[in-house]
Every structure is written in C-alpha cells, then in structure tokens.
Amino acid sequence: MEFARPRGTRDFLFDEMRQRKKAESTLRKIFESYGYQEIKTPLFEELKLFTTKSGEEIVDQLYNFKDKSDRELTLRPEITAPVARLYLNELEKTAVKPIKLYYYGSCFRYERPQKGRFRQFWQFGCELIGAKTPQGEAEVIALCTDSINALGITTADVNINHLGIIRGLFSHFNISDETQREIMVVIDKGDKDLLIESLSGDNPVIDNDELNQILLKLIDLVGDKSILNDVEELIAPYDESKAALEELKELIDLLEDFDVENYTLNLGVARGLDYYTGIVFEIYVPELGAQKQICGGGSYSLVKVFGGQEVESTGFALGFDRLMNAIEELTEVEELGSHLDIYVIPITEDVRSEAYKITQLLRRNGIKADVDLNNKKFRKLMNYADKIKVEKIALMGPKELEDGKITIKDMVSGNQELIDIENIVEYVKGE
RNA sequence: GCCGGGGUAGGGUAGGUGGUCAUCCUCCGGGACUGUGGAUCCCGGGACUCGGGUUCGAAUCUCGGCCCCGGCCCCA
Numbered sequence: 012m013e014f015a016r017p018r019g020t021r022d023f024l025f026d027e028m029r030q031r032k033k034a035e036s037t038l039r040k041i042f043e044s045y046g047y048q049e050i051k052t053p054l055f056e057e058l059k060l061f062t063t064k065s066g067e068e069i070v071d072q073l074y075n076f077k078d079k080s081d082r083e084l085t086l087r088p089e090i091t092a093p094v095a096r097l098y099l100n101e102l103e104k105t106a107v108k109p110i111k112l113y114y115y116g117s118c119f120r121y122e123r124p125q126k127g128r129f130r131q132f133w134q135f136g137c138e139l140i141g142a143k144t145p146q147g148e149a150e151v152i153a154l155c156t157d158s159i160n161a162l163g164i165t166t167a168d169v170n171i172n173h174l175g176i177i178r179g180l181f182s183h184f185n186i187s188d189e190t191q192r193e194i195m196v197v198i199d200k201g202d203k204d205l206l207i208e209s210l211s212g213d214n215p216v217i218d219n220d221e222l223n224q225i226l227l228k229l230i231d232l233v234g235d236k237s238i239l240n241d242v243e244e245l246i247a248p249y250d251e252s253k254a255a256l257e258e259l260k261e262l263i264d265l266l267e268d269f270d271v272e273n274y275t276l277n278l279g280v281a282r283g284l285d286y287y288t289g290i291v292f293e294i295y296v297p298e299l300g301a302q303k304q305i306c307g308g309g310s311y312s313l314v315k316v317f318g319g320q321e322v323e324s325t326g327f328a329l330g331f332d333r334l335m336n337a338i339e340e341l342t343e344v345e346e347l348g349s350h351l352d353i354y355v356i357p358i359t360e361d362v363r364s365e366a367y368k369i370t371q372l373l374r375r376n377g378i379k380a381d382v383d384l385n386n387k388k389f390r391k392l393m394n395y396a397d398k399i400k401v402e403k404i405a406l407m408g409p410k411e412l413e414d415g416k417i418t419i420k421d422m423v424s425g426n427q428e429l430i431d432i433e434n435i436v437e438y439v440k441g442e
Numbered sequence: 443g444c445c446g447g448g449g450u451a452g453g454g455u456a457g458g459u460g461g462u463c464a465u466c467c468u469c470c471g472g473g474a475c476u477g478u479g480g481a482u483c484c485c486g487g488g489a490c491u492c493g494g495g496u497u498c499g500a501a502u503c504u505c506g507g508c509c510c511c512g513g514c515c516c517c518a
Contacts, residue, residue, distance in 0.1 A: 018509070065518045071443090072516070089518060122516065123443080199517090282518080301513085358477045390475060397479040408477055422479070 019122075019130030029347050031335060035115060037161050038135050038329075045154045047113040047137050052093035054117070058083040064092045064286070064316050074119040074130070086119035091326060092316070094138050099319050108141035115331070127302030127333050136308075136328030143310050143323025145258055148290045149265035151325045155294070155306060156271050162334060163342040164296060167305065170233075170277035171262075171292045174309075175255025176246060177229065177281070178288065183251045184222045198230055198281040206230065230279035236263050238276055255289075262290060282307075286315040290325070296337045305333045349401040353419075353439055355382040356392045358408035365412060369405065369435065376436045396422060403439065 016022065023031065039049070058075050075085035087093055094112060102110060115135045124130055137154065139147055152169070159167045177198075181191050194216055197209050209216045210223040217223055228245055232238045239260060246252040259276075266274065280293050291309035299305070308327020313319065353373060357366035366382055373380035383392055396404045406418040406427070417435060420427035430438050 016509080061518080069518060072518085091518080120517080123514085124510095125512070125514090128517085302517095304517090307518090356478090388475095389477065390479085391472095393479040395479090404479090406478070410477080418478090420478075425479090427478085 017130070019124030021129060021131065025350070026347060029350075030338070030344075031331075034162055034331075034334060034338065035135070038115070038158055039113075041158050041161055042113040042137060042154065045111070045150070047111040047154075050094070050097065050112050050114055051116065052087070052090065052097055052114070054119075055084050055086050056093055056096070058085045060092050060096055061085060061088060064095075072120050072122055074121045088120050089118055089328065090114050090116060090134055090136060091138065091311075091328065094326075095313050095316060095324075098138075098140055098313070098322075099317060102140075103319060103322075109147070110140040111137065112140065113137040125302075127299060127336055129332065133331035134328045135331045135334075136326060138324055138326035140313075140324045141322050143289065143325060145261040146265050148262055148310060148325050149269045149271070151308065151327065152266065152274070152292060153269035153271045155292075155308065155327050155329075156273070158329065159294065159305070159334075162338055164305075164334070164337045165341060166296055166298060167337075168295045168297065169271075169274040169292060170280050170295065171259075171274055171290065172277055172280035173255045173259040173262075173290050174281065174287055175258065175289055176242065176252045176278070177226070179252030179255055180222060180225060180229075180246070180249055183249045184217075184219055186217060186222075190216060194226075195281045198226075198279060201279060203227075203230070232278040233275060236276060238278075239263070242278065258289065282309065286311045288312060288315075289323075292327070296333075296341070298340045299333060299336055302333060302336075305330050305337060349399055350379065351381050351399065351401045352379040353403040353405055354392075354396045354399070354401045355380060355405045356389070356396065356407070357383075358389050358406060360386075362407055362409060362412055366407060369407070369417070369432070373405075373436065373439065376440070378436070378439055405435070405439075 042049075058070070058073070061069060061073065069088070073085045073088055075083065078084055094114065098110070113136065115133065117131050117133050119131050121130065122128065137151070139151055152171070156167075156169055177195075178191075186194075194209065197206050197216075207227065210226065215223070217226075225245060229242070232241055232245075239256075242256060246256060263276075266272075280291055282291050287309050289310035292306075293304055293308075294306035295303045296305050297303055306327055306329045308325070310323060310325040312321065312323055314321040355366050355370045355373070357363045370380050370382040383395070387395070393404075400422075402422055404420050404422060406420055411417055411429060412432075415432050416429050417432050418427050418429055419435075419438060
C-alpha cells in the first residue's frame with residue numbers, strides 16, 4: 012500500500028472500537044466509584060523525565076526525538092512518571108491529600124511488535140498519592156480486582172508481594188545497590204534456573220551462601236496466606252525484614268475488609284526498578300501466554316524519583332490492549348446491534364424536508380437517528396436499513412403526514428404501527 | 443537489534459515452469475422493482491506492497507525497502 016502505517020501501531024474499526032469503549036466506560040465507572048478523578052497528561056515529555064526515573068538504558072526502548080529547538084523529547088512509555096511530574100508541578104503545594112487520580116491514554120515503546128505488544132498501546136491506571144498505608148494499598152488492590160471482574164475476566168491471578176522483605180535481607184547482608192538491582196532483575200524474570208545460575212554458578216552475583224539459600228527458598232513461596240508462616244520462619248533471624256512482613260500481614264487482613272478474596276501471595280514477584288519499596292502486585296491471565304501480564308502496580312516513593320517532599324504513593328496500570336485480548340479470549344463476545352436507534356425514511360421526494368425535521372427532533376431528544384443524504388429512492392433506503400441492521404425505521408409519506416402521523420416499523424418482527432408525530436419521541440424512547 | 447513465515451480489488455482467494463492471465467466468492471454502486479427490506483437476475487466498480495535489476499516482455503525470476511504474522515532480546 013502506498014500509505015503504510017508505522018510498524019506496531021494499529022487502526023481500529025467500528026466494532027472493535029465499540030467493544031473498547033464499552034470496556035473503557037466500565038472501568039471509568041468503577042474508578043470513579045472509588046473516588047478517582049481523571050486527568051490527562053501530554054503524549055510527549057522531556058526525555059529526562061524517564062531517564063531520571065528508570066535509568067539511561069531505557070532510551071533504547073523509547074520513541075525519542077529532538078524537536079526543532081533541539082530539545083530531547085520522547086513519547087511517553089508509561090504514565091506514572093508524567094503523573095508524578097504533574098503532581099510536583101501543579102498539585103504538591105495545593106491539593107488536599109490523599110489525591111486519587113486516574114488516567115487512560117496511549118503510550119509508546121520502540122520495540123519489536125508481537126502478539127499482545129505494540130509500539131502504541133493503551134494504559135488505564137491510577138495513582139493514590141499521599142496515602143501509603145496498608146488500607147490504601149488494600150483499597151487500590153480492591154479497585155484493581157473489581158475492575159478486572161467487571162470486565163468478565165475470570166481467570167486473572169493476582170500476585171502480591173512486599174519488597175521490604177527481600178530489601179531487608181539485602182540490608183542485613185550489606186548488599187550493594189547495584190547488586191540488588193541486578194538480582195531483582197533476575198527475580199523479576201521469574202526464571203528460577205536462571206536465578207540458581209546467578210546465585211550459585213561459577214560467577215555468583217552474591218557471594219554469600221546463607222543469603223542465596225534464603226533467596227531461593229523465599230521466591231518459591233507462592234500460595235494463600237498460610238505461607239506467611241513459612242516466610243516468618245525463614246526470616247526469623249533477620250530483624251530488617253520483620254516490619255515489612257508485618258505490613259504484608261496487615262494488608263492481607265485488610266483485603267478481607269475490602270472484600271478481595273482471590274489473590275496469591277508470591278514472594279517471587281519483583282520489579283526491576285529500585286524505587287519500588289513496599290507492596291508490589293502483578294496480575295496474570297494464563298490464557299494470554301507470553302504476554303499474560305495485564306497489570307502491574309505497587310507502592311513507590313516519589314521523592315526517590317524526582318526529589319521534592321517525601322510522598323508515598325500506590326498505583327497500578329492495566330494494559331488495556333491485553334485486557335481486550337483477555338475479554339475476547341474469555342468471554343462470549345456480545346452482539347452489539349445497530350449503531351442507530353432508528354432510521355428515518357421518506358417514501359417520496361416531497362416529504363424529505365419533513366424527514367429532516369423529524370430526524371433532528373429525534374436527535375435533540377437523545378435518540379440515535381439517521382436519515383438519507385443522497386436522494387436515494389425508497390426501495391434503496393429500505394435496503395440500506397436492512398443492511399445496517401437498524402431495529403426501527405420511521406416511514407413517512409404524504410398519506411400519513413396529512414393526518415399528522417408516521418409509521419414506525421420494527422425491522423426484526425416486521426410489525427408496524429401508525430403513530431401521531433407529536434408522540435414520536437416518547438414512542439421511540441418508550442420501547 | 444536478531445531469527446522464521448508472509449504481502450494479488452474493502453474482505454477471502456486462483457494463477458506462480460516469465461507471454462493469450464489477471465479467476466471465483468463476497469463487497470460496493472446502478473437497474474429489473476412505480477408507498478414496504480432480506481431472494482433472484484442483469485450491468486458496472488475495484489488488486490498483482492513499493493523501488494531497482496535480468497528480459498523483447500515480470501504478479502511470476504532476482505536484490506533492496508516498507509508493511510503484516512509468529513518467535514527471541516527486552517519489558518519501567
């Protein structure tokens with residue numbers, strides 16, 4: 012084709028758009044029911060915003076460019092950092108805390124596209140700023156699971172961890188930041204063989220057998236809250252991890268209050284980034300294969316990222332495209348019906364002007380109505396109404412107009428009824 | 443960045459050893475059909491991903507680009 016779209020971006024047609032809009036509105040409703048307010052941030056930001064947050068390495072994965080004034084900019088790869096920037100710019104000094112923000116927008120990463128992975132993709136997420144308490148975290152997780160349930164995704168597996176436990180161990184054994192980061196990345200991959208290799212191979216990342224043995228046991232702890240006892244036993248000698256474990260326990264108790272029942276404790280969940288310090292969680296839909304992660308979230312510290320007054324935040328981002336894949340995979344795709352409520356058909360040429368008036372009347376009363384704009388003949392209009400699968404048509408000709416009436420026909424049953432024009436809005440709405 | 447498989451009307455396809463070859467279905471527009479749709483028939487519309495090379499001649503062979511589909515790497 013002469014005009015190709017850039018690799019890894021997508022077009023969306025009507026039906027797909029409608030399914031997406033439906034999911035979007037479901038999510039909005041739920042986020043707003045939790046008291047979140049929507050914000051929008053720019054699609055591009057200073058490159059520095061993201062390198063500060065995530066390190067220089069991520070430039071490889073960014074859609075970055077220089078503008079005409081030679082500024083280093085980039086399309087945003089995620090929305091947490093822009094929200095943090097916005098907070099520092101606009102809200103830090105004025106807004107009443109806690110602040111509940113949500114966003115829905117596209118993000119960009121310069122990577123090879125593949126299934127469940129595009130260069131332009133959509134994230135739906137939130138940030139709870141200034142309420143880093145176990146109850147804040149519990150509520151955020153509740154919002155997340157409610158959202159996923161409302162979309163009909165039934166096989167989602169919510170995995171929760173508290174990074175303070177493992178950080179406590181690192182601290183106890185005096186592990187350097189750099190080594191911590193290295194080992195976190197390996198844990199984050201979820202590949203145990205690789206971890207064993209890293210820890211006990213020829214060139215161990217950590218030269219401490221005691222810690223290595225604990226780590227290997229720790230990341231294997233996956234299950235319901237009964238595993239907390241195992242964790243407790245394992246970290247008993249290490250005071251640095253105990254506070255985190257207590258926080259985790261408190262969170263687990265609170266999840267019950269927030270009516271969250273299905274979750275997995277998974278001490279192997281990690282994050283590559285070192286500003287995540289407390290609770291982290293990830294959600295997987297196994298049916299999606301390699302790109303099964305539909306959500307990532309946790310608590311982090313804004314001060315660690317950008318400076319400014321210490322503010323603890325909790326948030327998560329849903330991968331909207333993957334959610335749509337999961338919905339498609341797991342739920343019966345609903346027939347959408349027509350995009351119109353009614354189609355207005357003038358039977359003869361001389362009543363067209365009346366047809367336009369009636370169409371406008373319907374529209375102004377919130378009815379999705381359409382009318383022919385191409386002077387097509389009656390038969391063609393019937394044909395068209397059939398093709399677009401509209402359920403109702405309004406038929407009008409000189410005969411019924413003389414009496415101030417109009418025919419409403421149900422295209423599914425074939426029944427039709429003669430009604431007074433002044434009642435048309437009520438009639439169409441009423442059924 | 444790497445590896446595989448692809449690209450023929452809007453969608454789905456046939457042809458592929460170079461030449462009478464651009465096929466069929468669907469779709470879209472018009473008509474038969476004049477105040478009641480879905481059927482049928484007729485007419486019409488629309489494509490060889492782009493560029494270079496070989497050749498008298500390329501959808502077909504060849505090289506490169508672009509794009510698509512998988513899989514790695516990566517995944518804040």
